[in-house]
Amino acid sequence: MADLHLLTILVFFPLAGCLLMLPVWKRPAAARPLALGVMTGELLLALWLYASWHGLAALHPALPGYLLVEDAPWIRDFGIRYTLGLDGISLLMVMLTAFSFCVALAVSWRAVGEKVGLFLALLLAMETGIMGVFLALDLALFYLFWEVMLIPMFFLIGIWGHGRRIYSTVKFFLFTMFGSLLMLLAIIALHLLHAQKSGVATFGLHELIATPLPAGTQLWLFGAFFLAFAIKFPLFPLHTWLPDAHTDAPTAGSVILAGLLLKTGSYGLLRFGYPLFPQAAHTLTPLFYTLAIAGIVYASLVAFAQEDMKRLIAYSSIGHMGYVAIGIAAWQPVALSGSIVQMANHGVTTGALFAMVGMLDERAHTREIGAFGGLWGKIPLWSFFFLLFSMASAGLPGLNNFVGEFLVLSGTFTKSPLAAGLAFTGIVLTLVYTVRLVQEVIFQTERTPLPLADLERREICLLAVLALLVVWMGVHPAPLLDLIHGPVQLLTGGAP
Numbered sequence: 503m504a505d506l507h508l509l510t511i512l513v514f515f516p517l518a519g520c521l522l523m524l525p526v527w528k529r530p531a532a533a534r535p536l537a538l539g540v541m542t543g544e545l546l547l548a549l550w551l552y553a554s555w556h557g558l559a560a561l562h563p564a565l566p567g568y569l570l571v572e573d574a575p576w577i578r579d580f581g582i583r584y585t586l587g588l589d590g591i592s593l594l595m596v597m598l599t600a601f602s603f604c605v606a607l608a609v610s611w612r613a614v615g616e617k618v619g620l621f622l623a624l625l626l627a628m629e630t631g632i633m634g635v636f637l638a639l640d641l642a643l644f645y646l647f648w649e650v651m652l653i654p655m656f657f658l659i660g661i662w663g664h665g666r667r668i669y670s671t672v673k674f675f676l677f678t679m680f681g682s683l684l685m686l687l688a689i690i691a692l693h694l695l696h697a698q699k700s701g702v703a704t705f706g707l708h709e710l711i712a713t714p715l716p717a718g719t720q721l722w723l724f725g726a727f728f729l730a731f732a733i734k735f736p737l738f739p740l741h742t743w744l745p746d747a748h749t750d751a752p753t754a755g756s757v758i759l760a761g762l763l764l765k766t767g768s769y770g771l772l773r774f775g776y777p778l779f780p781q782a783a784h785t786l787t788p789l790f791y792t793l794a795i796a797g798i799v800y801a802s803l804v805a806f807a808q809e810d811m812k813r814l815i816a817y818s819s820i821g822h823m824g825y826v827a828i829g830i831a832a833w834q835p836v837a838l839s840g841s842i843v844q845m846a847n848h849g850v851t852t853g854a855l856f857a858m859v860g861m862l863d864e865r866a867h868t869r870e871i872g873a874f875g876g877l878w879g880k881i882p883l884w885s886f887f888f889l890l891f892s893m894a895s896a897g898l899p900g901l902n903n904f905v906g907e908f909l910v911l912s913g914t915f916t917k918s919p920l921a922a923g924l925a926f927t928g929i930v931l932t933l934v935y936t937v938r939l940v941q942e943v944i945f946q947t948e949r950t951p952l953p954l955a956d957l958e959r960r961e962i963c964l965l966a967v968l969a970l971l972v973v974w975m976g977v978h979p980a981p982l983l984d985l986i987h988g989p990v991q992l993l994t995g996g997a998p
Contacts, residue, residue: 508551509572509586509637512596513647515544516603516629523626527619534611537622541607544629545600552597555590555985565708567992569593576643581693581703585640590985591842595636595769598849602761603629606754608964609857613753613864614662621662621754628654628758635766641689641774642705645682648766652678655755655763662752670743670750677743681730688726692778695719711777717785724779724786731775734767737827738797741820748816753860756812760819760856761849768826768845776833777993787831791921794827795928802931806938811859811869814939815852818895821928822848822903828925829910832917835994840909842986847894847902847975854891854968858884861961865954871939876948881956885944887965894972896936897929902975 519540526532551558551569558569565571570588588596606625614621631651638644652675660671689705696713697703704710715723733740744764748756776783801820808814822844829841861884863869878885894901907929915922957965975982 507572508547509570509588512544512547512551513586513630513633513637515547516540516626516633520623520626520630523619523623527623530615530618533619533622534607537607537626540626541600541604541629545597545604548593548597548600551588551593552985555593558588567989571639576640580642580705581697582642582705583640584643585706586634586637586643587639588637589989590987591769591773591989592636594842594846594982594985595765596633598765598846599629599632599636599762602757602849602853605761605853605857605964605968606757608960609757609860610752610754611960613860617661621658624654624657625754625758628658632762632766636769639707640705641693641707641710644707644770644774645686645689648685648770649682651763651766652682655758658755658758659747659751663750663755664752665750666746667750670746673743674747677733677740681733684726685730688723692723707774707777715779717781720779720782721785724775724782727775727779728771728786731767731771732793734770735764735823735827736767736820737793738800738820738824739793741797741801744820745813745816748819748856749810749813753856753863756816756856756860757853760815761853764819764823765845765849768823768830768841772830772838772841772993776830783833787833790827790831791918794824794831795921795924797821797827798824798925798928799931802928802935806931806935809871811862811871811939811943812856814871814935815855815859818932818935819848819852821932822852822895824928825907825910825925828914828921831921832910832914833994834913834917835990837910837913837917838990838994839983839986840906840911840913842990843975843979843982844903844906844910846982847906850968850971850975851891851894851903854965854972855888855895857964857968858888858891861957862954866952871942873950873952874943874948875946875950876944877954878944880948881954883957883962887957887969889940889944890969891972892936892940894976896933900973900976902972902979905976905979 522536523533555569568587568589572586574584576582576584628651631647634647635651638647656671656675659667692710693705696710736744748759798821801817805814805817826841826844829837859869894903897903897907911922911926
């Protein structure tokens with residue numbers, strides 16, 4: 503089955519769609535169905551891999567824990583190889599990626615009316631970059647995809663954004679490029695140190711993991727990786743680019759930012775940062791806990807004070823990703839499983855909330871909380887879905903976020919009861935600002951008469967799928983936990 507090059511198809515099928523877009527990029531009536539076909543095909547392939555993962559595990563045991571591996575020399579002189587690998591963690595991220603891009607396409611179907619072909623081509627190019635990040639096992643290849651996914655987002659915010667879009671675009675670019683360059687220096691240094699000690703030039707992840715490094719060197723190199731991933735997380739106090747980028751991005755850009763780009767930081771840390779530099783990671787664990795908890799509390803307090811719904815959800819993302827950070831810092835099977843599940847949960851729930859705010863903005867031309875009120879009686883379908891996703895975001899039992907946060911806190915408690923206890927305060931604060939948002943927008947007396955239409959059939963279908971996912975992941979998370987069990991055990995030093 504590996505001979506079918508399924509991983510290569512997963513990565514480059516969207517790029518092929520991007521190139522096919524060139525002849526029709528000025529014809530929206532042709533560009534939209536083409537993008538829909540490519541993204542749907544990508545999602546079906548990801549779901550087929552999920553349906554087949556037991557068989558894949560049996561068929562490809564060459565690299566422990568990996569379901570599929572593709573490997574070939576690329577630039578021999580520098581030891582760079584084209585190595586892609588799929589294990590349960592990357593499969594979960596691949597499914598989240600394919601699904602999130604379908605959501606982004608659906609919410610922008612009518613919202614984007616200018617330069618439609620270019621917009622869709624950039625979405626497809628970015629999907630290739632993100633797929634590559636989640637599948638690359640060669641650090642040079644990983645860095646290439648890491649940079650590729652940034653460029654389309656730069657243009658999505660800069661061209662189709664609103665408000666201070668140029669300011670937000672430049673800020674996003676400078677923050678992420680600074681972190682990326684530090685990581686590039688660390689990758690090159692690690693490559694040279696490995697070549698010096700072993701006589702073999704390579705950027706392969708599993709070869710570099712075996713490189714013996716002094717504690718001081720580990721700290722410097724891990725620090726560079728950590729900064730790059732912490733900016734993308736975003737971890738307090740490196741988060742300041744995120745609220746501006748979310749506020750000024752188009753709705754599809756916000757869905758991708760929240761659903762996927764933040765996850766590349768946490769994925770990079772657990773796939774590369776901790777395995778490559780375990781000693782340094784252990785040394786910096788107290789700092790990681792401190793930054794994550796500070797971010798949860800700070801973001802929750804700032805979210806409570808926001809008047810722009812999109813900005814409020816952006817700050818809530820910083821808090822939710824703080825739980826992912828705590829679970830990684832604990833580096834314990836239960837907590838790490840919770841972090842990975844929470845990455846998927848946050849992508850679904852927050853992506854849904856950004857999509858719903860975008861739908862409301864299209865109708866009312868405002869996102870100010872103070873402009874609304876009484877929506878339950880005026881647009882009941884929109885209000886029902888918004889209430890459901892808000893409660894999921896607040897961690898209501900039976901919905902998806904509860905599972906991830908519960909696993910993170912219970913696993914972290916065994917390593918650091920103090921960190922788990924302090925992080926728990928974030929759940930209370932999250933509930934407070936979520937209740938305030940729901941109460942003012944949906945239930946309070948209408949403050950501004952706005953002629954609003956309820957959801958259309960396309961929007962209902964999209965939100966119904968998201969709602970089913972939220973409930974399924976909350977009530978029956980076992981399939982997802984089974985999928986990541988083996989890789990998590992291997993990462994934390996146990997048997998798969």
